Amino acid sequence: MLKKVVTPSLETTLKLDSFACVLSGIILLLLSEPIAQLLVSNTFIMFGLTLPDQLKILGIGLLLVGIAVYIVASSRPINAIAVWTIVLIEVDWIIASVILLFSFGSVLTLAGKDLIALSAIAVLAFMILEIYGLKHELQTSSD
Structure with missing residues (x-):
């Protein structure tokens, strides 16, 4: 029986x-230097920014996304369009992660790839x- x-x-x-x-954003803001050293073995500059600066910007973005x-989550009822927007942001994160792994694999450390x-x-x-959860919420509200 299942x-x-x-x-x-x-x-x-x-x-x-x-x-x-929010926690990830705070960690990136506070520990951008050691995390950058963990991610890559050489100095890495893109768009004129060092990796620690890029990680700080990512940290700010994560803080803002976390607040949103x-x-x-606190709104009633939970807005389905907002949840789908969050899901799309997560799809973007996953796609960006795959791109990073394949495009920058030669400069990433093993720990960086793992992270x-x-x-x-x-x-x-x-x-x-x-x-x-959204599917369940929509089914429950339509019953």
Whole structure:
């Protein structure tokens, strides 16, 4: 007999996603130098910015996304279009991670490749839970 899999509610998933974004953003802002050294073995400059500066910008972006996701999670009812927007941001993150791994694989350290791959897997997990939660939420509201 198959057991029913219990998944967190859409609100819980979004709030966990928000927390992960905010925490990641803070870590990137505070530890951009050591993280940059962990990611690449040589100095890396793109668009005139060093990797630590790029990581700080990414950190600010993650903080803003995390705040926006929390706002969506706290709204009643949860806006389906906003959730799909979050899902699209997550698709972008996953695609960008794959591009980074293939385009910059020669300059990334093994730890850098692992961190990028693990972050993409975590984002994929949140995305799947959010899609499932939204589907469940829409079914519940239509019943």
